[in-house]
Amino acid sequence: MEHEIKGVIRECDLAIKQEDFDALMDYYCEDAILVVKPGRIARGKQEIKDAFIKISQYFHNSLVPTQGEMLILEAGDTALVLSQTLLDAEQNEQGFSMDRRATYVFKKNSQGKWLCAIDNSYGTDLINTL
């Protein structure tokens, strides 16, 4: 059976494609963080939503993320997702691959719903930018 988190990530990718950032934020924890780019982090839903709006504009409203191979490591109410994240857009991000090995951390809330706590599409490549 497909892991519930796979469905959540598919919904997130669809929300990004449709630029429905309110729907997107339903899948993030209140205190979630997003690595916008190396060295820049958005904290909390409002900053993350604003960042997604800017990211969308940067890609001329043409960004379509999809996931390739995905591995979910689950430990109690916490899960680490390792995912081949493919970004398709009219223009590429300067200096970074559009074919990434992303790392996402999800937490299960008290209603049993998986929410994204840490959204880092750059994966361990961030280490190279230190």
Added chain:
Amino acid sequence: MEHEIKGVIRECDLAIKQEDFDALMDYYCEDAILVVKPGRIARGKQEIKDAFIKISQYFHNSLVPTQGEMLILEAGDTALVLSQTLLDAEQNEQGFSMDRRATYVFKKNSQGKWLCAIDNSYGTDLINTL
């Protein structure tokens, strides 16, 4: 100031070097998981301790892990650690680099202590093994 988790990981590396696996287990959550190798996961403290004893034997009791560049992404009581993990031993692991880009997930417990929930020294390279 150094992040508290850096100190925890240093203590863990020391405990592995000294083969003090009881001390090592103090830094893991009860329901933690360890990626022993691609496709094999140890769940819970007892399995993780047993796995570390076997790993230690595999490396002829000569395993010394150290960390190079490290990045800690913290979101509330959850943190994702991206770390250059260097494994030194008399023999290398067959088929896997001893210079890794590891992913560790830590959780802060009710006493404010950071504990390892997901220990995956293979990082996103696990995706390539699917």
